[in-house]
Amino acid sequence: MHDVYVSGENVITSLGFTIEENIENIRNDVTGVRLRGDKKLFPEDFFASIIDSQQLDREFHSPEHKPDFTRFEKIMICSAEKALAENTHIDASSEKTIFVISSTKGNIDLLEEDKKILFEPDRVYLWKSAEIIAEYFGNKNKPVVISNACVSGVLAISTASEMLRSGWYNHAVVIGGDIVTEFVVSGFQSFKSLSFGPCKPFDLNRDGLNLGEGAGTILMTTRKEALPKGAIIKVLGGACNNDANHISGPSRTGEGLMLAVTRAMKNSGLTAEQIDFISAHGTATPYNDEMESKAFSAAGLCHVPLNSLKGYFGHTLGAAGIIESAIAIQGMKQNILFKTMGYSELGVTEKISVVDRLTEKTQKYIVKTASGFGGCNAAVILEKL
Amino acid sequence: MEEQELIEKLRKEIIQQLNLEELKPEDIDPDAALFGEGLGLDSIDALEIIVLLEKNYGIKIEDPKEGKKIFSSIRTLAKYIMDHQKAQ
Amino acid sequence: MLITKTAHIVDNQVLVNGNILYHNEEAIDYKDFIKSTFRQLCPAYPKFFKMDNLCKLAFLASEVLLKDEHLTEKYPKEEIGLIIMNASSSIDVDKDHQQTINSRENYFPSPSFFVYTLPNVMLGEICIKNHFFGENAVYISEHFDADTLFRQVNLFFNINRMSACITGWIENNGTNYEAFLMLVEVDLKVGDLKEICNFAVPEIYKLFNRQ
Numbered sequence: 001m002h003d004v005y006v007s008g009e010n011v012i013t014s015l016g017f018t019i020e021e022n023i024e025n026i027r028n029d030v031t032g033v034r035l036r037g038d039k040k041l042f043p044e045d046f047f048a049s050i051i052d053s054q055q056l057d058r059e060f061h062s063p064e065h066k067p068d069f070t071r072f073e074k075i076m077i078c079s080a081e082k083a084l085a086e087n088t089h090i091d092a093s094s095e096k097t098i099f100v101i102s103s104t105k106g107n108i109d110l111l112e113e114d115k116k117i118l119f120e121p122d123r124v125y126l127w128k129s130a131e132i133i134a135e136y137f138g139n140k141n142k143p144v145v146i147s148n149a150c151v152s153g154v155l156a157i158s159t160a161s162e163m164l165r166s167g168w169y170n171h172a173v174v175i176g177g178d179i180v181t182e183f184v185v186s187g188f189q190s191f192k193s194l195s196f197g198p199c200k201p202f203d204l205n206r207d208g209l210n211l212g213e214g215a216g217t218i219l220m221t222t223r224k225e226a227l228p229k230g231a232i233i234k235v236l237g238g239a240c241n242n243d244a245n246h247i248s249g250p251s252r253t254g255e256g257l258m259l260a261v262t263r264a265m266k267n268s269g270l271t272a273e274q275i276d277f278i279s280a281h282g283t284a285t286p287y288n289d290e291m292e293s294k295a296f297s298a299a300g301l302c303h304v305p306l307n308s309l310k311g312y313f314g315h316t317l318g319a320a321g322i323i324e325s326a327i328a329i330q331g332m333k334q335n336i337l338f339k340t341m342g343y344s345e346l347g348v349t350e351k352i353s354v355v356d357r358l359t360e361k362t363q364k365y366i367v368k369t370a371s372g373f374g375g376c377n378a379a380v381i382l383e384k385l
Numbered sequence: 386m387e388e389q390e391l392i393e394k395l396r397k398e399i400i401q402q403l404n405l406e407e408l409k410p411e412d413i414d415p416d417a418a419l420f421g422e423g424l425g426l427d428s429i430d431a432l433e434i435i436v437l438l439e440k441n442y443g444i445k446i447e448d449p450k451e452g453k454k455i456f457s458s459i460r461t462l463a464k465y466i467m468d469h470q471k472a473q
Numbered sequence: 474m475l476i477t478k479t480a481h482i483v484d485n486q487v488l489v490n491g492n493i494l495y496h497n498e499e500a501i502d503y504k505d506f507i508k509s510t511f512r513q514l515c516p517a518y519p520k521f522f523k524m525d526n527l528c529k530l531a532f533l534a535s536e537v538l539l540k541d542e543h544l545t546e547k548y549p550k551e552e553i554g555l556i557i558m559n560a561s562s563s564i565d566v567d568k569d570h571q572q573t574i575n576s577r578e579n580y581f582p583s584p585s586f587f588v589y590t591l592p593n594v595m596l597g598e599i600c601i602k603n604h605f606f607g608e609n610a611v612y613i614s615e616h617f618d619a620d621t622l623f624r625q626v627n628l629f630f631n632i633n634r635m636s637a638c639i640t641g642w643i644e645n646n647g648t649n650y651e652a653f654l655m656l657v658e659v660d661l662k663v664g665d666l667k668e669i670c671n672f673a674v675p676e677i678y679k680l681f682n683r684q
Contacts, residue, residue: 044576104591111571126562126613144621145613147562151668155610162628183567186574187587191432192449239634242600242609243663248588251426259551259606267632373588374597376609404585406508406522432584440581467635 004161006233006382007171007226008087008219009326012144012236013036013081013276014049015314017059023330025312026338027358030337032313033210042185046369047198049212050180052076060310070107070119073129075215079138083217084137089226090171090219093138098169099232100144101130102156102176104316110182133175141169149372151240151330152176153321156242157218157368158380164222169222176322177215184317191248193285201282201308202341202354204347209283212314216322218329225250231333231384236365237267248373250287254295257377259300261367262377264343268365272300272376273354275381276363277337281370282308284342288371295377301367308356313339325368332363332384391463399459402437403430415459423458431456444469474630474657474672479641479680480538482530482652487514487537488657490669491683494537503650507533523585524598527564527645531595532602534652535639542656544637545604554608554635555596556626560615561646562592568647595643608634617642617653619677627672630659642681652680 002219010018014032015025025032030217032049041048056071060078069077084092091097106126109115122128130143144163146156153176178184188211190193194321195208221227221236241263243256251257265271278301280292289308296302316323331338337359369379396410401425403426405446417423420431431452444466445451455465481488485506487495495514501505504575507529511521513538524532561649570586585621586592592611608629622640629635641654651677670676 030562041501043580060547083677106566108567109567111573124564125560125615127560127564127615130613131615135648142614142618142621144574144625145591146610147591147613148609148611149591151460159610159625162632166628166631180575183571183590187570187584187590190448190582190584190587191438192435237632240607240608240610242555243596243599244550244597244604246601247429247597257604261552263634267634373591374594374609376593376597404523406518407517407519429584429588436581436583 002165002167002222004220004235004336005162005223005224005227006218006235006329007090007221007228008083009324010083010217011214011215011323012051013316013323014051014077017078018082019326019330021280022327030091031198031311031341033311034221041180041182041347042189046194047210048180048183051212053215060202067084070110070123070300071134072179073108073176074177075179076133079177080137080173080175080371083219087219087228089223090221092173094171095141095150096170097139098141098144098160098163098172098299099130099134099139100146100156100160102146102152102174102322104147104149104152104178105184105338108183109179121171149374149376150315150317150320151370151372151376151378152318153216153325154368154370154378154380155240155271156240156324157235157321158240158378160220161235161238164220166181167328170221172220174220174322175215178213178317178319179212180213188212189256194292195284196344199284200282200342202346202348203343204345206284206286206289207311207345209285209312212316214313214319214323215317216319216326218326233329233332234383234385236381236383237264238378239263239267240376243375243377247375250291250371252291254298255289256375257292257295257369257371258298260377260379261295261369264367266382268381270381274365275301275304275367277364277366278304278359279324279366279368280306280308282310282340284310290348292371293350293352296352301353302350305337305339305353305359305361307311307340307354309338311348321368321370328366328368329382332366332382333355335360335362337361388445388463390469391466392459395463398437398441398469400435413459417458419458420453442466442470474627474659475661476655476669476672476676476680477658477661477667478538478587478656478669480534480654481683482534489537491680510522518602525563525589527563527565527592527643528589528595528598530645530650530652531643533653534643535593535599538639538654538656539603549637550604551606553605554612554629554638555599555605556622556629556638556640557596558612558614558618558622558642559592559644560613561644562613563590565591565647614653617681619629619674619681623672623674623677655680
């Protein structure tokens with residue numbers, strides 16, 4: 001069994017195209033959630049976090065000898081490219097490197113009438129985008145594609161780490177992404193789960209989520225010598241499971257998430273007392289946040305500071321687990337906890353410890369959690385050496 | 386439209402909109418609870434009834450919590466539609 | 474690990490352990506096939522009729538596979554996993570949802586379509602019915618890839634994340650459908666007589682190809 005380390009990260013969100021830009025904005029209380037009046041996305045104005053398209057065009061150019069890429073593929077490739085550029089020890093084209101892709105809907109906008117003709121019919125399938133992304137980097141291994149609602153990102157990190165731990169590969173490029181589309185906005189609207197303003201995770205007055213688009217990359221390796229200088233982050237155990245309660249509503253008891261968290265801790269050889277921080281899912285819907293508070297309480301984690309980052313970039317679906325883990329990793333490296341944007345007063349039953357301001361804290365072990373449609377929950381533990 | 390006529394129409398529409406395939410319109414008691422006991426509809430069904438109200442009757446309900454009160458039975462739903470359409 | 478049972482739904486047939494359990498020759502299309510077959514083979518479950526085509530396929534396959542297995546009596550509920558692969562995600566109902574928003578004049582997105590526009594919801598429906606709280610994952614692959622599926626399932630078994638697993642291929646692209654499920658168990662309890670074969674790639678392909 002090999003130890004698995006994080007050797008680099010990147011995120012692309014409305015707050016920027018680098019980790020540094022995103023962190024700078026988070027530290028300065030800047031949110032990327034705005035009122036959007038794009039009638040192509042939805043007939044009425046709505047709050048969302050959208051990547052700057054002009055900047056995307058500047059940052060990503062289709063190489064002339066290569067074909068066009070979709071918006072989804074561009075943010076995925078751009079994110080991975082930036083992460084790899086800063087971590088040249090990882091050879092993306094090596095047979096000892098595996099690409100793990102996480103997304104809920106990928107190129108779903110290609111179902112729109114005016115977009116159908118832009119690309120071949122197969123392009124709407126995630127296996128096809130994943131192939132194109134891996135090919136871009138010259139990687140010949142078949143990418144592993146995970147599509148498991150909003151836990152996809154956390155599950156991708158955990159799955160990639162186990163593949164490396166078992167010695168199948170030396171390196172993993174884990175990329176998660178989703179774009180804001182009419183498909184998704186209209187769907188969440190039909191569920192009446194969108195907030196009427198910037199979202200308020202765990203807050204008394206929370207009223208729903210904001211959608212966001214983004215891509216995140218986490219590079220992993222078993223080669224300690226390939227790590228950049230500075231703090232070393234290890235990926236420990238994880239777990240994923242089902243609430244077995246309802247396909248869209250979270251369990252009222254939080255049993256599923258509690259089990260995922262306790263199993264992840266057990267798989268990492270840890271107890272609740274050793275956890276220093278929780279990067280929670282915190283979508284700011286009335287039911288999700290309540291469920292999470294119950295789960296964390298049942299797992300013995302009420303005293304552990306937690307945050308949600310959804311107030312900065314919205315809910316980025318298949319990217320959420322990756323983007324939020326990358327930010328949490330920065331928090332570990334810098335010994336700080338980022339505040340929960342949008343939160344002011346606790347609005348859940350259990351007395352959990354929501355971080356409401358930038359706080360200095362050394363963290364040795366943190367847990368990243370996610371929950372999603374279909375009743376799934378996932379958790380993964382990270383360690384700072 | 387008379388209340389009874391509207392109730393008959395709603396029974397058919399609810400079965401169709403909510404995919405209650407194993408039920409016939411006459412199986413739905415107009416005064417039985419739609420949620421919890423009775424038909425045992427869930428939160429997604431409540432949202433679908435909101436869509437039905439807008440699509441077939443032009444009535445918009447923004448807050449799903451408001452919906453649950455209106456939808457306690459087919460008869461309360463029918464009464465709500467008749468009241469709201471009178472007001473228009 | 475052993476494959477202790479299989480269920481296969483394809484070409485209007487339902488097979489268990491490779492033997493035809495039911496051949497629905499009269500069904501005129503998929504919708505007709507899946508509903509009439511469910512009524513024929515399974516106990517009543519009204520929620521079935523609210524599911525989209527992919528979930529109906531997954532649910533029927535799981536009911537056939539799990540009949541008389543009583544898995545939650547043999548294994549802790551949090552150790553029963555569901556690891557499924559497919560090619561088209563939820564494309565069939567995705568197109569249904571897209572239809573409801575194509576025209577601004579007739580714009581009525583439906584939550585009962587949208588809720589199914591994620592491939593892992595089929596795992597949710599199976600878990601709800603059977604009270605499984607274990608590992609869940611959906612992998613997307615252009616074709617049924619037993620090598621990848623075997624490796625991932627084996628990995629989860631080896632790191633003690635599961636004791637039993639329902640795994641396989643559940644695919645519906647609106648034109649073609651196929652469900653192939655295997656029940657994989659770590660060890661059989663004393664008194665269990667059944668087993669089919671080792672959980673291994675050549676065996677998986679033989680079963681999938683009905684050889």
